[in-house]
Amino acid sequence: MTVGEILRTATAFLDAKGVESPRLDAELLLGSALGLTRIQLYTEHDRPLAAGEVDAVRELVRRRGCREPTPYILGEWGFRRLTLKVDGRALIPRPETEVVVERCLALVDGVATPRVLDVGVGSGAIALASADEHPGARVTAVDASPDALALARENAARLGIDVELREGGIADAAGEWDLVVSNPPYVLPSEYDALQPEIREWEPRVALVGTGLHEELARRVTRGWLVLEVGDGQAPGVADALRTLGYVEVTVTRDLAGRERVVEGRRA
Numbered sequence: 001m002t003v004g005e006i007l008r009t010a011t012a013f014l015d016a017k018g019v020e021s022p023r024l025d026a027e028l029l030l031g032s033a034l035g036l037t038r039i040q041l042y043t044e045h046d047r048p049l050a051a052g053e054v055d056a057v058r059e060l061v062r063r064r065g066c067r068e069p070t071p072y073i074l075g076e077w078g079f080r081r082l083t084l085k086v087d088g089r090a091l092i093p094r095p096e097t098e099v100v101v102e103r104c105l106a107l108v109d110g111v112a113t114p115r116v117l118d119v120g121v122g123s124g125a126i127a128l129a130s131a132d133e134h135p136g137a138r139v140t141a142v143d144a145s146p147d148a149l150a151l152a153r154e155n156a157a158r159l160g161i162d163v164e165l166r167e168g169g170i171a172d173a174a175g176e177w178d179l180v181v182s183n184p185p186y187v188l189p190s191e192y193d194a195l196q197p198e199i200r201e202w203e204p205r206v207a208l209v210g211t212g213l214h215e216e217l218a219r220r221v222t223r224g225w226l227v228l229e230v231g232d233g234q235a236p237g238v239a240d241a242l243r244t245l246g247y248v249e250v251t252v253t254r255d256l257a258g259r260e261r262v263v264e265g266r267r268a
């Protein structure tokens, strides 16, 4: 079997299993199994594969066919300038969360040593990217999940980025922070069963399901900026809640797909 043939077979298999982007996923998995870039999959299209290579590809594609998310299979995933280790201990960082970091960096631009708190650190995506891109930032990040914290610590160590990581939660938002950021769980319990299997069966429920956490956080913050990732359709309600609580400069930002996914405001 050649590289091109196994790519076609894997794509058709993943398509039949209901995977949303079968070609892309097949390319990523083949690339990982064979140690090739996506371009090389095409330049080496006609290269015959050794039996061991075929087995390695089959194993990764089999896992994807069980709807295990591609980032968990690869074991790492890109987030802004970083490559993060990812596994079932924490949520896979999403592209819309890169916009959350973008807003945080814009709000503390020009502040030499801003004090930043990330509530619900997960893999470490927001906290580590913020510290990476604003070297003066003093970033603290908390999570209720010891598993997520362990993964965030591994990522901080691998990347050599200095952030304070500790067990904690919403109560930590009260304090002398220049900016509090959070991507809290915001899937309603009633929405959970309708999530794709990749999310429902593989990502930690504690990272997904939550009700009213945006407003709870907004009540706790005592000063500075608050930046929140919200679910599709939640932005108007969260923005209204911030205004009602006395926040000023309340702004909603869209993600790259044009959906309102980030709400920010400043404690007057």
Ligand SMILES: C[S@@+](CC[C@H](N)C(=O)[O-])C[C@H]1O[C@@H](n2cnc3c(N)ncnc32)[C@H](O)[C@@H]1O
Binding pocket: 090, 091, 092, 093, 094, 097, 119, 120, 121, 122, 123, 124, 125, 126, 142, 143, 144, 145, 148, 168, 169, 170, 183, 184, 185, 186, 206, 207, 208, 210
């Ligand atoms: C949606 S994930 C976000 C992870 C990461 N910040 C990201 O954007 O990829 C939410 C995180 O919040 C944590 N969490 C949930 N409820 C919490 C609470 N009450 N206090 C602190 N962390 C909480 C979960 O363990 C999970 O890691």
